[in-house]
Amino acid sequence: MLSIRNVSKSYVKDGVNVVDNLNLEVAPGEIFGFLGPNGAGKTTTIKMTVGLLKQDKGSITVNGHDTRQNPLATKSSIGYVPDNPDLYDKLRAIEYINFVADVYGIGTAVRQQRLLRLARMFEIHDAMSDLIGSFSHGMKQKLALTAALIHEPPLLILDEPMVGLDPRSAHLFKELMNEHCSQGKTVFFSTHILDVAERLCHRVGILRRGRLIACGTMEELRQAATAESSLESIFLGLTEK
Amino acid sequence: MKSFWRLLKVTVLNYFHISVMQETYIEQRQRQWEPLLFGVAIVAGAGIVGGLVFTSAQLLLGGLPPQFAELALMMFVLATQFMALGFGLASLISLFYFSQDLSVLVPLPLKEWAILAAKFVVAAITEYLPPLVLLLPMLIAYNQRLPLGLWGILSALAVFLLLPLIPLSLAGVVTLTIMRGIGRRHRDTLIVVASLLSIAGILVFQFFFQSLAIGNLDVGEVLQGRIDLVARMGSMFPPSVWATRAISRAGEPDGLFNLLYLILASIAAVSAFLLVGQRVFYSGLIGGEERSRQRTALDAKALARAVQKPALTALVWREIRLFMRMPIWVLNGFIAIVIVPLSALFPAFAGGDMGLGQLTSLLATNPQGLTILVLIFAALLAAFSVINTVASTAVSREGKHLWISKSIPVAAVAQVKAKLIFALICTTATGVPLIATFALLFSPDFPALLLAFALGLVASIAPQALGLAFDLWRPFLKWTTPQHAVKNNLNAVTPLVFALPLGAISYYFYLWMREPLGALLLPALLGLHLVAAGFSVHFLLAKAAELYERIEVTT
């Protein structure tokens, strides 16, 4: 579904690579957790996948389309929520969702049905007529997620989605991801919450200074480390050096 | 006191983006030609304006008897103060109510006056531009005509430095007081109120000056010094008299007293600002942070609005909503459109204005009169559209929201088209009051109205399309407050750069071709601009994908 091949990226010309020759495959129907210390390059990788940044080297394919050669096709396959959901403060929530649905070409009946379901589920249905500027951080997060799901994308990409969600919403969110992948769709998300990664993800990858230092199922990671260790101790062990 | 200096330093660095510039230009050594170009543009711009002012001041002073030189000086002083008031309102509103550092500063253990004073100093720094291009050339010209002497030059320097302080303090008191009334949450309203006040102020100022200047004055009596014109005209704002006399009578006791008045008044004004500020600011601020909210369930009505539209329509609507709901952008772009027709209509209906009547009769007798009028109104429409910043900051305005546009599956061409369409909608909307003014003032026939409208609209396309292309090439995305997006953005003026040669070509086309072409002149001009528009739009759309692709969303 998502394949990242030999991708490197530096923000400054001839500077250090913040993503360094990264290789990563995510299969359809998988929930993939992207871990790593602050500044490891998770957000940078995600932005390149979504088309917000250009990689210096390598290629990224989403759903069979190269992100650089066929950007519109890849973007149609992705639902994306950034780490800091800066939405249009001056639009009403319903206007924003409508805008997103329009640009993805979602028909009236389908969008109404999906909107109703998602907004109720996230408990923001009573705020849909409000300006987004009046939303709390968590509400914005949930609205961004609603917008990302309105076209039921084959690949959902989320940058630290749990930040700012209350326990109930976090729980909901986990269920939603499970549901999403049970329909054969894929979730790729970065997080610092190892608990969630451990229980929710089929596979995790750990990034450190732009390089993938570990990748696999929990089982595989445990075998590589000393047996029976938690993801936390594996993470700490791997990222310490 | 120490914390005040630190705060001041941080505020200055932050407001003028000095740290950002240091980072890009000095540390990363990127795009170093930019500050150079900036500097050259600013110096050249200030030089041209200053030079123009200097020449007109020379002409004015040279043509007037010496008794009037003082009056001329005061006009410039007054104009400078007036501009300082306007700029002061704008920058203080932005500093107090739109800057995001307040939520950081307020909880810090800083004295209230320190925050207020730091912001005031930053505003004051920006205030010295109008005196620099307006008052300084006048002072030089004045010194040429009536040498000031050392004492006079020192007084002039003091006046120069003091002049913006009183208007700025006034602006500060007004801003803070209005804010207290409406609360920080409604700061958008504040912009509207302040701008309407400014418009009213400009109109009153203009009216007052016209009636005074052209009113029934006995020039003989003025010449003999029996009427003190300076005192009379300065009565609406005494500091202007003090400032003028501090210079014109420097060396005499009277001059010294006037300088003293100005110094004392400046100190008093700044203190008043700080005092009022301490009382009012926090209550306005705190009152503003709370939000009242009534929630209604996602009802059938709201849901029924969720109807599918074509992507392009959705994009255009997004442009319209985002722009129109940001009062600062609307005012910045459209205030001229309100002021110019109003200030043309106001004296016309208030009566007693000779200028317009003369113009009408002149044009009525001139066989080319109607053509000239059509050209003037078309040029006005094009000029308004060129300065309204709608197209030229269309990409910049997306700022931190650009990730949305970049992650939706819509081709760059379509996104750019939507922005251009919105710009043209604005031009069309601008045309309506303008053409109505044309109709009201001169009652031309319908084809003339239509031609003026079409010509203005078409002539505005090329500069706007090219301005949009420029903004696509180098968008300014790192703004933190909405007015930075349009005000601290050099892209905002690029359409003007593109429009100048077009205007010059049109002008010479008119001069050279009006004889041979006769009645076909206007259609030919329309054709000319259609071609320019066609090429520009083609260029924009052809380059859109490539330019859009280049933009990276790093924030």
Ligand SMILES: Nc1ncnc2c1ncn2[C@@H]1O[C@H](COP(=O)(O)OP(=O)(O)OP(=O)(O)O)[C@@H](O)[C@H]1O
């Ligand atoms: N706009 C930028 N300009 C220059 N360097 C940047 C920029 N954005 C990120 N970086 C650098 O790139 C590196 C990777 O940053 P990135 O945001 O991808 O990390 P991250 O893994 O998402 O971290 P976090 O867990 O804190 O979100 C960091 O060293 C950061 O300093």
Ligand SMILES: [Mg+2]
């Ligand atoms: Mg990150």
